[in-house]
Amino acid sequence: MSQRGYIHLxxxxxxxxxxxxxxxxEREAWMWLICEAAWKPKRIRAPHGMVTxxxxxxxxxQRFLATKWRWDRSRxxxxxxxxxxxxxxxxxxxxxxxASTQQKAHETTQLTICNYDKYQPGGPSDEPSNEIENEQExxxxxxxxxxxxxKKEIMGMVSKPSRKKPARPMPDIFPMSxxxxxxxxxxxxxxxxxxxxxxxxxxxxxxxxxxxxxxxxHTAKGSLFADxxxxxxxxxxxxxxxxxxxxxxxxxxxAL
Numbered sequence: 421m422s423q424r425g426y427i428h429l430x431x432x433x434x435x436x437x438x439x440x441x442x443x444x445x446e447r448e449a450w451m452w453l454i455c456e457a458a459w460k461p462k463r464i465r466a467p468h469g470m471v472t473x474x475x476x477x478x479x480x481x482q483r484f485l486a487t488k489w490r491w492d493r494s495r496x497x498x499x500x501x502x503x504x505x506x507x508x509x510x511x512x513x514x515x516x517x518x519a520s521t522q523q524k525a526h527e528t529t530q531l532t533i534c535n536y537d538k539y540q541p542g543g544p545s546d547e548p549s550n551e552i553e554n555e556q557e558x559x560x561x562x563x564x565x566x567x568x569x570x571k572k573e574i575m576g577m578v579s580k581p582s583r584k585k586p587a588r589p590m591p592d593i594f595p596m597s598x599x600x601x602x603x604x605x606x607x608x609x610x611x612x613x614x615x616x617x618x619x620x621x622x623x624x625x626x627x628x629x630x631x632x633x634x635x636x637x638h639t640a641k642g643s644l645f646a647d648x649x650x651x652x653x654x655x656x657x658x659x660x661x662x663x664x665x666x667x668x669x670x671x672x673x674x675a676l
Contacts, residue, residue, distance in 0.1 A: 431455040443490040446499060452489070453478055453509070457533050459540055461486055466528040476536030477527050500531070587644035596631045600652055605631065607660045630659060 433439075434452055444452065458473045465471075466479060473479050482500075486493045503509040512530040529659040533539070601611045610625035634655045636644075 425649050427453065441490070444488075449485075449491075449499060450503070450508070453531065454533060454536075456480075457531075457536060457540070468528070471528060471530070474532075476533045476540075478531045478533070480531075481528050500529070510534065521645070585646040587646045589642065589644055590635065590638055590648055594635060594648065596628065598632060599649065601627060602657050603653055607656050608655065608664050609659070630656065 429451070434448075434455065456478050457476050458478070460474060461472065461474050463472055464479060467481070480488075482493050482496045485491075485500075486496045489496065491499075500509065500511060504511055510532045512532070532597045534541050535554050604627035605611060609627040609630060612623065612625045631652070634652060637643075638651070643651075
């Protein structure tokens with residue numbers, strides 16, 4: 421056993437639609453056996469009758485494993501023999517209630533995962549009931565809704581609390597800040613008109629006119645934004661784009 425630690429791996433990972441259907445590697449086949457093993461005793465329906473599967477056991481025919489892993493049956497036999505030789509599993513052909521007359525390809529091989537408790541700590545004693553379940557199919561260990569949730573958890577699709585800032589109306593007091601002014605000036609819109617001999621007092625420039633138009637427009641519309649500073653930058657960028665399309669210098673064009 422590795423000393424590098426463990427992870428929680430949902431059983432549904434092998435059936436998730438995002439992964440292409442392709443032959444398993446030997447590592448994937450081994451992981452599948454661990455995930456497929458019963459975590460508590462249960463009864464399952466096999467081709468020749470009902471079979472009791474104990475904790476840490478898997479009961480499937482080699483033909484089923486070959487189909488699931490997309491291998492040929494000879495490779496399945498060799499792999500199971502290898503696992504058994506390395507004392508990773510033990511194999512047992514169980515006795516069925518009715519007499520078996522079918523081909524060996526359909527016979528159910530009962531595998532026991534050695535040291536299963538190291539892969540799946542805890543057991544039926546952790547649950548309020550130790551009763552053996554009566555199952556019709558081996559893939560019905562959990563309710564369908566829990567299986568769907570597990571698939572979503574694997575892919576990180578479980579909904580989480582949103583961290584997105586809520587949209588809100590423009591504040592009642594929203595003056596043009598230094599940041600607003602500098603952004604407009606970087607785009608070519610003056611805050612004030614230059615002082616000259618004909619004009620000894622500075623007058624509001626295009627940037628101030630744009631800011632007033634911006635506030636009036638969104639107040640009238642009842643606009644909602646999560647970031648009003650970003651909304652202002654977008655307004656300035658659009659103004660600059662329209663000026664460029666009309667061939668006008670930014671600082672000379674009247675604000676919208």
